[in-house]
Amino acid sequence: MIAISTERPTAAPATDLVHRYVGRVRSGDMGALPSVIALVVLSAIFWAARPVFMSEANFANLFTQGAAIAVIAMGLVFVLLLGEIDLSAGFTSGVCAAVLAVLLTDKGWPWYLAVLVSLLTGVAIGLVIGAVVVKVGIPSFVVTLAAFLALQGVALKIMDNGRNISIHDETIVAIANKNVPPLFGWALYAVLVVGFAIVQYRKLRARNELGLTGETAPVIAVRIAILAVVAGAAVFVLNGERSRNPELHSLAGMPIVVPLIVALLLVWTFVLNRTSFGRHTYAVGGNAEAARRAGIAVNRVKISAFVLCSTMAAVGGLIAASRANSVDPNTGGSDVLLTAVGAAVIGGTSLFGGRGRMLDAVVGAAVVAVINNGMGLMGYSAGTKFVVTGFVLLLAAGVDALSRKRAPLQR
Structure with a gap:
């Protein structure tokens, strides 16, 4: 009788992912x-x-x-x-x-x-x-x-x-x-970060369902955080007032x-x-x-x-x-x-x-x-x-x- 394992695949530790990425870089796949x-x-x-x-x-x-x-x-x-x-x-x-x-x-x-x-x-x-x-x-x-x-x-x-x-x-x-209104810039930022997070976690769930080892949730969270910080800083700077006389002509917004x-x-x-x-x-x-x-x-x-x-x-x-x-x-x-x-x-x-x-x-x-x-x-x-x-x-x-x-x- 064949025993079927119901255990879910374990995700690769973060250190393994780092070593894997370094290996790709050393092999020439630097992207x-x-x-x-x-x-x-x-x-x-x-x-x-x-x-x-x-x-x-x-x-x-x-x-x-x-x-x-x-x-x-x-x-x-x-x-x-x-x-x-x-x-x-x-x-x-x-x-x-x-x-x-x-x-x-x-x-x-x-x-x-x-x-x-x-x-x-x-x-x-x-x-x-x-x-x-x-x-x-x-x-x-x-x-x-x-x-x-x-x-x-x-x-x-x-x-x-x-x-x-x-x-x-x-x-x-x-x-x-x-330029678009500053509020639109922050709305676009929120949609981009939330959408990226949804895509990343759906990929993680799909890999787990297929029994493939892959990235851990904390690694994905770090990736999302990096995007949130970089994009947030860009939106913040772009939403700043760039006009020397904003009362006459505003240049705020991306x-x-x-x-x-x-x-x-x-x-x-x-x-x-x-x-x-x-x-x-x-x-x-x-x-x-x-x-x-x-x-x-x-x-x-x-x-x-x-x-x-x-x-x-x-x-x-x-x-x-x-x-x-x-x-x-x-x-x-x-x-x-x-x-x-x-x-x-x-x-x-x-x-x-x-x-x-x-x-x-x-x-x-x-x-x-x-x-x-x-x-x-x-x-x-x-x-x-x-x-x-x-x-x-x-x-x-x-x-x-x-x-x-x-x-x-x-x-």
């Missing part, structure tokens, strides 16, 4: 750890050198300064997870912003229709790029490089070879220039782009972690041939990734247009693409595919924004900023490459 450390160290250095760096006004400026890059980088994560690249994302954002500006200013369309057409333009661009890469078989580097050049010309055509189009629509301008980025981060994190499309994306990025033999529609996944990348680029263009209150031929150009790719890689997304998270893009964009902002406050030139950002990107790519080589040795 966003290097970028988080860099973010903390850089912030401390700039704060010590220029105390104004952590002022309410500059802290809010960091979010609006890095918002467009963070959004474009989130779209690039989908493509990078497949081991592909999209060099056209910058000018895709510029073309979509130009479409938005023309429809709003020249055609007098309502903002919601202009935004819809702008996003559909991004979808169309991504669909064409993905179809050429998949159906014709041209490497994504070549296809998107050609699109980079072509879209630059399209943007010039839309704006009559150099015209600057101002945006006066209050709703669009508010996205990167207005910028509208903050809840927008949080919403996009939550949605795409859910897509990657909780949907079949997300699982298929990681599978294709890890080994496309094995994924195809497993019955995954590899071509469909790749096309979808390029569509999502270009759509997020369109959202980034919308934010950039809102922040500048205008669109010109340089929108989406200059260093936008390289900075967005750099943000995703600096945050921990692998250039070789199969490894990365949406959070990587946001953390990496924060590192880039801190470098640009802090060095600007210290009086360094744009050239020096590019050199430092390039060095950080090279360091992040080097860590990724070394971790890939080291991982098989640990197996």
Whole structure:
């Protein structure tokens, strides 16, 4: 007679979890750890050198300064997870912003229709790029490089070879220039922390029901507490009054782009972690041939990734247009693409595919924004900023490459 044990699985002690995490780090699976450390160290250095760096006004400026890059980088994560690249994302954002500006200013369309057409333009661009890469078989580097050049010309055509189009629509301008009420900020904070706690404890209960050893309740409680403290401090600072004359014009409350980025981060994190499309994306990025033999529609996944990348680029263009209150031929150009790719890689997304998270893009964009902002406050030139950002990107790519080589040795 077979005896069936009814004992519930015991959770792994906290010390075992620490050793397990250290083992993953030593084997090369560091995730966003290097970028988080860099973010903390850089912030401390700039704060010590220029105390104004952590002022309410500059802290809010960091979010609006890095918002467009963070959004474009989130779209690039989908493509990078497949081991592909999209060099056209910058000018895709510029073309979509130009479409938005023309429809709003020249055609007098309502903002919601202009935004819809702008996003559909991004979808169309991504669909064409993905179809050429998949159906014709041209490497994504070549296809998107050609699109980079072509879209630059399209943007010039839309704006009559150099015209600057101002945006006066209050709703669009508010996205990167207005703030939500402080009470809304605290409500968002409460929803975020409570939601995170519910998700963590549901995962713990599911693992226990399946008989899997996992994290203990105290470890999860510490994780929730860290999120509560960090997010609470951010909301507190952002809710501070930043206006020199608040009686005439108040600047209290977090910028509208903050809840927008949080919403996009939550949605795409859910897509990657909780949907079949997300699982298929990681599978294709890890080994496309094995994924195809497993019955995954590899071509469909790749096309979808390029569509999502270009759509997020369109959202980034919308934010950039809102922040500048205008669109010109340089929108989406200059260093936008390289900075967005750099943000995703600096945050921990692998250039070789199969490894990365949406959070990587946001953390990496924060590192880039801190470098640009802090060095600007210290009086360094744009050239020096590019050199430092390039060095950080090279360091992040080097860590990724070394971790890939080291991982098989640990197996």
